[in-house]
Amino acid sequence: MTSFPLQISRPIHPTGIWNWITTIDHKKIGILYGVSAFILFIIGGIEAMLMRAQLASSNLKIIDPELYNQLFTMHGTTMIFLAIMPMGAAFFNYLIPLQIGARDVAFPRLNAFSYWTFLAGAIILNASWFLGGAPNAGWFGYAPITGKAYNVGHGIDFWIISLQVLGIASLAAAFNFIVTIINMRAPGMTFSRLPVFTWMSFITAILLVLAFPVITVALIELQFDRFYGTNFFITSAGGNPILWQHLFWVFGHPEVYILILPAMGIVSEILPTFSKKPLFGYPVVILSGIIIGFMGWMVWSHHMFTVGLGPVANSVFALTTMAIAIPTGVKIFNWLGTLWKGSLTLNTPMLYAIGFILTFTIGGISGVMHSQAASDAQQQDTYFIVAHIHYVLFGGSLIAILGGIYYWFPKFTGRMYDEKMGKLGFYAFFIAMQITFFPMHFTGLNGMPRRIYTYGSEYGWDFWNLISTIGVLLLAISMVIFIYNIVSSWIGGEKASGDPWDARTLEWSISSPPPEYNFAVIPTIEYRDDWWEKKMLGKTSEEITSDDVHLPQPSYWPFIASLGLLIAGFGIILSIPVAILGASITMIGVYAWSFEPVNDPH
Template identity: 45%
Template structure:
């Protein structure tokens, strides 16, 4: 090709290119085609829907708990069932909803925001989804068969050890950890490689949208945090199944080892949920203020600061275990320090809105709700960081109120904002604004009615994780109000589901960029074509789509799957890279992995025999597609 640049692409050329690219990248409509797909958009969509289903399931458990607690001495749910219900609620929300759905948004959006055709390691991506799905189904089937986890979402030993939790319940919990962490780690690696190597030419690190920064920080945190919980749960299951003594004080073990390992993961986990939400908030604020984010460098530093500080806080979950005093003081100050980067970001968003022309659509409403609720949760966090107060409030409903304010306020509100914001891109249709406003206000009011009374309940002494309480302690009224708030949230979520169902068919057509946003996912059609972009976009400013000029590059193959790799810092075009075709091997390998994990709950040697099919799967999966030598020789 000897074309002189720049040149314009004619309509006929564009049409021919589309046909060719579509033939190369499209996922077929047959049953096996769907199972074999490696399209990040299809896998991402499945991830998001599955995560949302788990959110609803865990929400149903929350409602059951609220109904039980609405009256003293209620006989609705037995103590044993209640243990399983609150364990499943926390486990599902944290491991099957919050982390996976945040990563799922990354799986769908990151390649589009980078301007590339598919995620890095698309087959690993497919595998990670299947593993996540099978792990989630396993723990829910176990729960329905009355072998659900019973020792809380953090499964403290010795309660979760062989002595006090006999049977298989906690073993299922421990293997659920393995399933979800394998899938989370795989996605983290994909997202890191995609962000570092597949950004559009010209998208230097300094021009990267804040959402990409937030996903990068989150993914690096996952790499360092998740191995701790895998190690912890492996030690737990081996204590339970083959008689090791990691947590058994009688033989030199220590239950506190569990707490250290678990919270070394567990605290960063909270930020792994929260940091992507920050990225969503930044995307929404910039778009709906129609102004570039105020103090971008400070925002990036704050995200990185969040990520680093999150690893220095874990001991504040253990103030009540009798740590040395110096340790307490150190972790108190570290816990208060993390309020700084969060504060920086909140002031930057307010400044952006202040100086812009805010449009109060549903996504922005949820962001404003986030700011209010999260700040309240942050304040009780600063209170709990102080050891004397923590000792008083430890294991009371005050803590339950605090972490629901930070988690629902800090992650679920931005996530719903993100749903309203990106729904048009994913489906091609707008959600109803009117239903969105109802959805928001009922959620906001319902949330505060449900969770604010828990602060008071905690202060007047109601402990966490009790299945009932006697009358006459002054807890009845606040509990009843709280249950009422919970029911309002249910109505709000039902409105959301209805909104999605109706809008999928009858929503207004969105067009490429309905919100007039600045990032690259809006440069392609809604929903995007299987190959994402006909030409690779070139980026010259931080707000790529707010400049009149839309330069692109050509030259990637259209008859086979190729993506462009660029340099890590400056995103200079560097090489073309073949992107894998669809394959059933990831599904096979995920089934083999599941068989091994579940088998090992019942017999330790399943770990050995079960790994053989996985090896077969991996070889089939990674077997290169270059032709055998015999064929080449025959051809010459």
């Protein structure tokens, strides 16, 4: 078929590690994403615990200021780009094809490339710890502190390059999911019947595609300043550091919705299932998601209220920020409407979903408080902001993701988790979260700035800081319970049926875990919540199995293309010949990939 000289025999039936390296099955890639992101989440959590140890009391000297700067930068960057985003990607991968009735994503090899490139970015960022120090300028890396004049080591270089590599991974994944959702829906699966999780993922993918190029350009400018002596953010040449802030937040605010919309989708799946009711106001929930995605582009300057953009700009962005609270509030009421008079099953995923509504509402309220530009001037860069971001990201995105892991655990693994331990883990997690983050509202309003490595006892911040630190210890214990439950259940849990929750969407109509080809026969969709409606009408048929479904075959090339990016990433920072070597490997990978047929002809 192909004359490409590097044609090597294809990994047709690989086993063991090669099975995972060459797989292009969206379910396996989803699991790879989920497990890697969870490990990185633990690394980010350890970074947070070290910081909390240092802040437990005034004038502690556990960690020196330079290491502290590296810790908060790595904690933020890791949690956002290496933990929550890829955990979202894990759900996209595993669930979207199942929810729309497809056998895989539109571009299975591109999907594998996304995962391995994400891993390359994660390795580059974390390698900075061992190659001269981690980045230390905060997760939004404001210029000029990231410039060569103020930041001489390689830390910021690793930060720039790893974010660029992660950007390639996110963009490739987002293109893939957009095409998959538009083009691979089963017959009858119209957009007005699409499961809410898939809808929210669709909006997220569109936001990613449009937002990531903006930070790519910002990072290119910073990189050129640092590597080649250009003047983008050099004030003596007329460069304006505010440009960085604009570019970063034009990306950064849609990014916030990239983190929260999948979580909203997960909650919108869990609540109807365990309320035995359809989602209250499905079209309104979808429309609110679209409005959030659209308005997310109009609020970025609320991160910059104290920059001095002037009263007109501040007023406009204050108004748009208040306005974006409306579609978010609408969703909260829709979720409450779903619960209302439902026949509730309060098991672990449901508890997480209800916990999400509670904590996300608190985070939303403190968000509206910052939307007042005048009041935000008092809160800017204090622990009040830290409290807000953790209530929406930890108590919002992450709590929903943990709930989602429990909810789909039977589907992912074919086994049931331990319900008692799950509930115990939830309560420990939920209480510990409040103990950790609620006091930050008080320390923040009392004036404690974020990102300081220690503070004097005369400020009176000792007590609430100690409470927060105790909370983190409890959080760690709750995560141990979570991990123990997941791991032990994965190994030895009770076998799960295809539809253990009597659920509503298409992924529950097939066995757990799903067969490699997902659906032996592509289903025809007649209703929203098709599987549930058909169960009610008695129209379900016995699941059939098939050994005659042609699936795309595994491939080495996506992995090799990503490996080249990993080498090139290190090369750009440390040695140009290595960069050229890496780029060549990527080129070879991409060329061989594009000449490789999806399936070898037989």
